[in-house]
Amino acid sequence: MMRMEPFSQLLIAAARQHLRMRKKKCLSPSASLNLAGEIFAVAAGLKPAFLYDYTPAGISQIVSYIQELQNISQLGGRLHILSIAENVFLINLETMQLWLEMVLQKNTVFFVDVAASKTCPGFCEPEDVDFIKGHLVEILCHVKAQATDTSQILSSSPAISTECNLCTLFGVLLGFPAAYSFPAQKSFENCLSLVPLRVFTIQATFCKISNDFRVRFYSFSVPESLYPVMKTDLSMWCENLQNAFKTQKYFADLSISTEVVTQVAVTL
Template sequence: MWLPDRMSKPNPHLLMAAAQHSLSLGKRRGPSRAICLHLAGEVLAVARGLKPAVLPECSSAGAPALQRYLKELQRLGFPVLGLHILEIGGNNLIISPQHVCQRLEQVLLGTVALVDVSSSQPHPSVCSLDQLQDLKSLVAEVVTHLQGLQRDLSLGVSYSKLHSSDGNLCTVFGVLLGYPVSYTFHLNHRDDNCLAFTPLRVFTARISWLPEQAPILLYSFSVPESLFPGLRDILSAWEKDLRTRFRTQNDFADLTLSSEVVTLPAVTL
C-alpha cells in the first residue's frame, strides 16, 4: 500500500503563534496553547482524510481569520490546499469538500443512522431520512453547493456561505463532522430532548501527534445504550473505515477507540 510522506513535525511554538496571530480577534490573548495545538492537529486530520470537517472552538473569529490561519499553517508545511471554509447558519467549518460530499451521499443512501430524540416522545428512536424531508433537502443542497465549488478548490484556501439555514443544523453538523450516528429532533422542541437520565454509550477516537503533547480527540459522539445493538453494524463499518483511512497516512500514530456508558440529568445538543 502506498503511504504519503510524513509531514515534518512542526514546532509547537510556531503552531501557537500562527493561531494566536490569526484568531486573537484583537484581544490581548488569543486561544490557549492547548486549543491552538488541538486545532492544528484537527486541521491536519481533515487534510489527511481522517475526518471530513472540523468546527473550531474559535469559529466565531470569522472566515477571514480562519483563512489567514490556514495560510499560516500552509507556510509551516501543512497540506491545506483543497480545504474549504463553509459557513452555515453563522458557523464556520473547515472542511474537505471531497470527503464531505462522500459523507453526505452516504446519508442520502441511508448508511448513516439518525436517532430522533425529540422531547415529544418518551424514548429515542431510529428514524429514516425519508421521515425528515427538510433535512433531506438540506443535505442535498449542501452536496450540490460543494459540487459546484470543486473546480475552484485548487486555487488555495477558499470560502463560501450556504445561505439556507432551514432544517436541523445540529443534525447536519453531526453528519458533516463524520459521526456515524447523528441526533435529530423536531425544531419546535429544540430547547429540550428525551436524553435526560438515558444511558448513553459515548464513543471516542484519539490519535497521537506531537511528542509530549496530549492526544488529539478526533471523534466524540454518543448513542443511546438501548439502541446500540441495532446500530452495531453501522458503528462497526464506521470503525473499519476509520482504521483503513488511518493506515493511509503517516503523520499520526496510536489510533485508540474506546466507549463508556454514562447517564446525565440533562444533555445539550
C-alpha cells in the same frame, strides 16, 4: 511538561498571530496545538469537517490562519471554509463529497429522534429522514460546485440557508455515524435525560508535535437501547476510519473507546 519543538512553536505562533481578538487573551499553547491537530485531521481525510469554536474569529482571520498552516507544513487535500448560520466549518472537499454521497445513497448515518415529547429515543420516521436528506442534497451540490474550482487549495463560500435542525445537520457534516433529531422550531429540549448513552471517543497521538500529545477527532453518543441494532454499522464506520488512518502521516496510535454514561440533562 511537554517539551516544545520548533514545529510546535510555529503552530502556536500562527494561532496567536491570526486568531487573536481585540482585548481578548490569545489561545493557550495546548489549545493552539489541539486546533492545529483537528485541522490536520481534516486535511488528512480522517474527518470530513471541523467546526471552528475556539474563538469568535472572523472568516478572514481563519483563512489567513489556515494559509499560515499551509506554509508551515504542506497540508493535503482541497480545503474549503463553509459558513452555515454563523457557524464556520473547515471541510475537506473530496472527503465531504464522498461522505455525503455515502449518507445519501447507502444510508450510512442513523437518524435518532430525541424529541422531548417522546418517552424514549427511537429512529426517525422515513418522511423525517427524507426531509433531512433533502437539505443534505443541497449541501452536496454546493460542495461539488466549490470542488470544480481547482485554482485554489483553500477557498471559502458564504452561508448556506437551511431549515434543517442544525444539530442534526452538523452531526452529519462532522462525519458522525449517528445524528440526533428533534423539532428545534418548537423546543431545544430532548428526551435523553437519564437515558443510558454509549459515548464513542476517537483520538490519536499528533506525532508531528510529540509522542505524548493526543488530539480527539470524534466524540459522539448513541442511545444504549438502540446500540444492538446499530452495532454492525458502527463497527464498519470504525473500520473505515482505521483504514483511512493507515494512509496518513500526521498521527499515530489511533484509539477508539466507548463507555456508557447517564446524565440528568443532555444538551445537544
